[in-house]
Ligand code: IPE
Ligand code: IPE
């Protein structure tokens with residue numbers, strides 16, 4: 459896709475073809491990623507943390523391009539958690555400014571590449587300028603049919619579940635819903651991710667073995683993949699390894715055999 463700037467490392471680069479050892483029919487439909495380790499990447503090099511965050515943006519653009527080229531329909535990236543407000547204010551401000559600048563500088567390229575942007579999290583608590591950029595990006599790309607790119611900003615899984623409970627409680631209080639009607643499908647419809655599939659692969663970088671409040675409901679049956687690489691170093695080879703590992707998993711969903719064996 460020579461016309462893109464957002465997804466290609468340089469203008470001459472060709473579309474990345476699916477590696478031969480991956481089965482196109484068994485790719486995940488939805489990849490979620492906890493992009494961790496920007497600060498450590500920078501510290502290791504004696505650089506300030508913001509440099510790590512900026513390099514992390516490059517890794518995310520590349521990942522988006524592999525999803526597009528390899529036919530993965532949905533990518534969800536954890537950009538800022540409800541807990542990240544507790545970082546030093548300088549870092550919080552830097553990150554929020556970075557998001558706003560990126561939404562402005564990358565929107566044309568994202569749109570040209572048919573990417574549909576969707577934001578998950580408590581957006582009303584974000585600075586108003588960022589809220590406006592988010593709404594502009596969402597509206598501009600809403601009819602695109604390529605990769606659906608969910609960006610989690612001011613996102614917390616617990617807050618999302620509480621919000622769903624409150625919405626259901628209101629419907630019950632108003633007599634529009636009976637408690638007996640609340641099932642998993644009904645509950646999932648109250649989440650930020652209501653109109654998409656759950657992730658089937660969750661990747662975390664920088665070696666931490668935790669969810670950090672990400673998509674707590676949605677990852678119930680996701681395959682988990684953790685790499686020691688810091689996020690800015692998460693490249694094509696890393697993503698390839700994650701997908702190979704995913705295709706080697708036996709997804710049983712509580713049954714005795716995977717559906718592939720039956
Ligand atoms: C992930 O990198 C980016 C965000 C949480 C916004 P970190 O900033 O958490 O990097 P480390 O974990 O300190 O290395
Ligand atoms: C998770 O990373 C949040 C994002 C990637 C946005 P953190 O660095 O905030 O998570 P912890 O502190 O290691 O749990």
Ligand code: MG
Nearest residue numbers: 494495496497
């Ligand atoms: Mg971290």
